[in-house]
Amino acid sequence: MADKASPLLEIKNIKKEFFGNQVLTDINFTLEEGEVLGFCGENGAGKSTLMKILFGMDVIRETGGYEGEILMNGEKVDFATPFDAINAGIGMVHQEFSLIPGFTATENILLNREPKKTNVISEIFGERLNTLDRKEMDARAVEAIEKMGVSIDRGMVINEMPVGHKQFTEIARELSKEQLKLLILDEPTAVLTEKEAEALLHSVRGMSSRGIAVIFITHRLHEILEVCDKVVVMRDGFVVKEVPAGDTNEAEITRYMVGRNVDTNTDHSNLREEIKKDSLSDSSVIMSVRNLWVDMPGETVRNVNLDVRKGEILGIGGLAGQGKLGIPNGIMGLYEAGGTVVFDGKEIPLNQPRSCLDSAIAFVSEDRRGVGLLLDETLEWNVAFPAMQIQNKFLKYYLGGLIKWRDEEAIRAVTEKYVEELQIKCTGTSQKAKELSGGNQQKVCLAKAFALEPRFLFVSEPTRGIDVGAKALVLDALKKFNRESGVTVVMISSELEELRRTCDRIAIVSGGRIAEILPADTPSETFGTLMVSQVI
Amino acid sequence: MNENAEKQSFMDRCREAVADFGLPRLIIAGFLLLLFILSPLVGADLPTQISNTINRFSWNAILVLAMVPMVHSGCGLNFGLPLGIISGLLGATLSVELGFTGGLSFFAAIVISTPFAIILGLFYGWLLNKIKGGEMMIATYVGFSSVSFMCMMWLLLPYHSPNMVWGLAGKGLRTTISLEGYYDKVLANFLQINIGNLSIPTGTILFFILIALGIWAFLHTKTGTAMTAVGSNPVFARAAGVNIDKMRMLSVVMSTWLAAVGILVYEQGFGFIQLYMAPFYMALPAVSAILIGGASVNKASIANVIIGTFLFQGIVTMTPTVMNNMIHMDMSEVIRIIVSNGMILYALTRKTERAK
Numbered sequence: 001m002a003d004k005a006s007p008l009l010e011i012k013n014i015k016k017e018f019f020g021n022q023v024l025t026d027i028n029f030t031l032e033e034g035e036v037l038g039f040c041g042e043n044g045a046g047k048s049t050l051m052k053i054l055f056g057m058d059v060i061r062e063t064g065g066y067e068g069e070i071l072m073n074g075e076k077v078d079f080a081t082p083f084d085a086i087n088a089g090i091g092m093v094h095q096e097f098s099l100i101p102g103f104t105a106t107e108n109i110l111l112n113r114e115p116k117k118t119n120v121i122s123e124i125f126g127e128r129l130n131t132l133d134r135k136e137m138d139a140r141a142v143e144a145i146e147k148m149g150v151s152i153d154r155g156m157v158i159n160e161m162p163v164g165h166k167q168f169t170e171i172a173r174e175l176s177k178e179q180l181k182l183l184i185l186d187e188p189t190a191v192l193t194e195k196e197a198e199a200l201l202h203s204v205r206g207m208s209s210r211g212i213a214v215i216f217i218t219h220r221l222h223e224i225l226e227v228c229d230k231v232v233v234m235r236d237g238f239v240v241k242e243v244p245a246g247d248t249n250e251a252e253i254t255r256y257m258v259g260r261n262v263d264t265n266t267d268h269s270n271l272r273e274e275i276k277k278d279s280l281s282d283s284s285v286i287m288s289v290r291n292l293w294v295d296m297p298g299e300t301v302r303n304v305n306l307d308v309r310k311g312e313i314l315g316i317g318g319l320a321g322q323g324k325l326g327i328p329n330g331i332m333g334l335y336e337a338g339g340t341v342v343f344d345g346k347e348i349p350l351n352q353p354r355s356c357l358d359s360a361i362a363f364v365s366e367d368r369r370g371v372g373l374l375l376d377e378t379l380e381w382n383v384a385f386p387a388m389q390i391q392n393k394f395l396k397y398y399l400g401g402l403i404k405w406r407d408e409e410a411i412r413a414v415t416e417k418y419v420e421e422l423q424i425k426c427t428g429t430s431q432k433a434k435e436l437s438g439g440n441q442q443k444v445c446l447a448k449a450f451a452l453e454p455r456f457l458f459v460s461e462p463t464r465g466i467d468v469g470a471k472a473l474v475l476d477a478l479k480k481f482n483r484e485s486g487v488t489v490v491m492i493s494s495e496l497e498e499l500r501r502t503c504d505r506i507a508i509v510s511g512g513r514i515a516e517i518l519p520a521d522t523p524s525e526t527f528g529t530l531m532v533s534q535v536i
Numbered sequence: 537m538n539e540n541a542e543k544q545s546f547m548d549r550c551r552e553a554v555a556d557f558g559l560p561r562l563i564i565a566g567f568l569l570l571l572f573i574l575s576p577l578v579g580a581d582l583p584t585q586i587s588n589t590i591n592r593f594s595w596n597a598i599l600v601l602a603m604v605p606m607v608h609s610g611c612g613l614n615f616g617l618p619l620g621i622i623s624g625l626l627g628a629t630l631s632v633e634l635g636f637t638g639g640l641s642f643f644a645a646i647v648i649s650t651p652f653a654i655i656l657g658l659f660y661g662w663l664l665n666k667i668k669g670g671e672m673m674i675a676t677y678v679g680f681s682s683v684s685f686m687c688m689m690w691l692l693l694p695y696h697s698p699n700m701v702w703g704l705a706g707k708g709l710r711t712t713i714s715l716e717g718y719y720d721k722v723l724a725n726f727l728q729i730n731i732g733n734l735s736i737p738t739g740t741i742l743f744f745i746l747i748a749l750g751i752w753a754f755l756h757t758k759t760g761t762a763m764t765a766v767g768s769n770p771v772f773a774r775a776a777g778v779n780i781d782k783m784r785m786l787s788v789v790m791s792t793w794l795a796a797v798g799i800l801v802y803e804q805g806f807g808f809i810q811l812y813m814a815p816f817y818m819a820l821p822a823v824s825a826i827l828i829g830g831a832s833v834n835k836a837s838i839a840n841v842i843i844g845t846f847l848f849q850g851i852v853t854m855t856p857t858v859m860n861n862m863i864h865m866d867m868s869e870v871i872r873i874i875v876s877n878g879m880i881l882y883a884l885t886r887k888t889e890r891a892k
Contacts, residue, residue, distance in 0.1 A: 334775060354777040363775065371775050374768045376835065381765070386776035389762055404758040 006074030008033045008213050009182060014068035016049055016060070023049050024237045027068070031182070031215070034208045038224030038245060039217040041234035041257055047217055050234075051184055055092050056085040072181075089181035091174030093188060097166050101159035106141040108158060109173045115140065144176035149206040150199045164196035171200075175207070183207065184215045189223060201227045219319055219535060221250045233257055254528035286310040286488050287456060292339035293512075294323070294330025301326035301337075302512030308456075308490055313482050315503030315520065316492040319531050323512040324492050325366055328458035332356050332363045334371070343456065357390045362454035364445045366461035366492070368438070372445040375434035379426060382433050382444050383418055384411040387451045418447035422477055439470025446477060457481070460492045475502050496527055510534040560882070561830055564847050571854040578861040583733035585854060592849040594724070594740035595805040596825065598747055599818065600845045602794035603826045607836040608755065609787035610767035611664055613826070616675035617819035619660055619682045620795020623652035628800060628809050629709065632718055633697045642719035642804055649796040656682075657789035664788060665781045672833075676819070683816045690811050700809075713809040719800075720807045740805060747797065748838050754790075763787055767834050824848055824880040852876050 007030040014027040024046045053066050056079025079085040099108045116130035141154045152165045189197040204227050233241040233256040241256045287308040294301035301323040308314050318324040330337030333353040341348045349355045365371035387393040396405045415429040422443040463471040482489045493499050499506050500520050507517040511534035576582045606614045627649025636644040667674050691708040700713045726739025754760045765773040766783045829844020855875045856868035
């Protein structure tokens with residue numbers, strides 16, 4: 001502790017894996033007292049996992065802990081619970097608010113740490129019956145709010161507050177803790193208006209001048225440049241760049257966020273030959289989307305116009321929350337949507353899952369466990385179910401078609417075929433879907449879609465949360481499916497490189513709109529710039 | 537070393553088998569076995585006891601089976617069973633009122649109760665589709681309130697058959713109506729096997745097997761598969777183009793109809809129609825039986841029904857007799873209430889454990 005030279009926080013060689021899937025590799029950085037550290041990276045880069053480790057969240061221990069060391073003031077710490085982290089002086093403001101709606105700002109700020117007065121009853125029955133010292137509470141709340149440098153009404157009830165003020169209340173709560181040395185803000189400006197964001201940045205600077213270190217996570221790069229002393233860029237679980245904010249610019253950070261190293265470029269040149277550029281330019285449009293809006297929470301689509309050409313693999317990329325996932329979910333009728341979708345010359349009515357399926361459009365959902373699988377049922381059921389329900393496959397007819405009996409043999413045969421084709425690792429086709437690993441579950445989802453023999457396939461986040469080997473297999477299977485069966489594929493992914501390797505063209509979604517559609521061999525930086533172009 | 541490893545694997549296998557069958561079920565089965573062994577020792581007649589158990593099984597099995605469709609479609613356990621029972625009671629009383637007698641009155645009762653079951657089931661299903669997630673709570677009150685409503689109706693409906701109405705007033709149905717001359721034991725007497733004191737109601741059991749086969753077959757059809765998928769993961773089913781509300785509705789109608797048939801079978805075994813408050817607590821024993829049989833809130837099989845009904849009814853019939861004989865005092869009613877409610881309590885706590 002006495003060692004002045006040791007920094008407030010030092011992260012040394014942090015490694016973390018989830019179920020054999022390496023998500024953080026050799027993370028190193030340091031943070032001095034009063035320093036503001038900007039943290040950026042695409043989704044899935046490992047930012048939130050790192051923050052969870054730092055904050056001692058349960059999920060880390062439950063999944064096998066982490067490797068490496070965290071030092072605070074030169075002393076090794078290992079937080080078993082968030083309470084330990086709080087006691088050590090770390091505060092965290094999450095993306096989702098954790099406030100009590102019916103309480104005032106003051107009450108929320110000091111919840112469970114209220115100053116108390118003794119009274120007659122509490123003298124007898126113990127301190128749990130102490131009364132709150134309202135005056136002292138107000139004073140402390142005012143102090144915390146002042147520290148923040150933004151004025152909010154401390155007497156206002158939370159559910160009457162604008163979103164921005166809720167965010168400030170959260171921050172004030174952290175600031176009111178006297179031992180606070182490090183504050184982690186996870187996308188604090190995502191819900192704020194421009195003015196509020198401005199105020200927040202101002203207060204971050206204020207905190208820093210009081211000696212509180214801040215880790216600032218955001219997608220808005222200009223904010224990082226404005227307020228931070230140092231920028232750390234993460235990608236695929238690595239820290240790819242640690243640089244003083246003054247020495248860099250938005251374009252450079254973007255490049256680090258999305259770009260591969262220069263030497264992988266050669267890799268791309270091979271792929272380029274595969275891209276069906278010329279043949280596609282004059283091929284007909286199979287699906288045309290006009291003025292599509294989709295009300296999917298967290299992935300709102302505002303106004304999308306998109307033409308998908310017959311036989312291509314179209315990639316849809318973009319940052320999380322910008323609406324790329326909303327596009328397939330809206331078209332397939334899983335979330336409320338509006339606009340027009342014309343498929344193969346016929347308009348498809350929206351908000352009716354059946355209408356898309358009947359037109360031979362299939363969808364592999366990003367929500368594998370929620371939408372994609374019957375976790376408690378066998379692989380056979382998972383693979384055959386949609387085809388059975390939609391196309392009456394795998395059925396035997398009795399009594400002149402009155403009874404449609406499940407044809408177990410046909411179901412087993414088709415499942416076995418896909419198990420072999422996609423190399424699904426399982427003990428047998430009657431294994432339950434929940435017992436498979438993530439990658440194999442994803443393959444089952446693909447098999448399910450393939451069994452429908454669709455003419456058009458939406459694949460949403462096909463490689464999310466699966467290991468590298470499975471990733472390659474899944475992408476190859478998709479590609480093969482497209483090239484050999486001539487099925488048009490629209491693939492939605494957060495991983496730009498994956499899109500660039502697999503797709504013919506890539507559409508970038510930003511702010512619920514298509515920013516632009518470019519051939520897949522366009523440099524990553526261009527895509528990166530498009531991703532942040534209309535961020536709301 | 538090798539021996540050790542083998543022992544280990546044997547132990548593991550044992551543990552797996554126990555986990556598979558369920559420790560609680562093993563304990564209950566063991567207890568039931570103990571009761572069977574004890575009963576001759578304390579002076580109760582074993583064949584009579586076994587007959588009783590089998591009889592009660594045959595009366596109740598279809599009521600328990602009525603749980604299956606709704607569990608499959610994800611509507612949870614059918615605490616609204618009284619609604620179906622009321623359809624059955626309407627069928628039963630109308631059949632008697634219309635002058636059907638003997639075996640014919642039983643089938644007439646089933647036919648007459650069917651439209652009631654369908655209409656009430658559709659209404660009940662519509663209601664349950666409005667409150668997805670809270671089905672079991674709402675279902676309980678649907679059951680309770682329908683019973684209370686029918687308490688008034690039994691008095692007001694214009695029944696005239698002298699076998700059913702109150703003797704003095706000449707109107708309003710009696711609380712208990714004897715089925716003698718109607719369908720008392722029509723199924724049970726069919727091919728009945730009698731060996732000494734042991735009698736097996738073959739007909740009733742065959743009837744249960746028939747209905748159970750029907751449900752089993754239904755679950756193997758396209759629609760049945762869709763129903764199971766709706767219960768397993770509604771979003772998945774929706775994404776595969778299945779109309780979730782329709783499936784749930786169908787399952788509720790099936791459940792209600794099965795309950796109607798179930799109560800008729802119960803009555804033919806019991807020999808009486810019981811009206812007014814009688815259906816009030818009918819749902820709970822059926823719910824407990826299927827839970828003890830190893831079903832969970834969203835998974836139930838015919839095997840669960842058979843095992844559960846046998847264990848539950850076995851304990852409920854055997855415990856009072858054995859206890860009575862042991863302490864030579866008539867406490868059967870008290871013990872029955874303690875045991876059956878204890879079983880319900882146990883089964884319901886197990887339900888939440890499973891739901892996790």
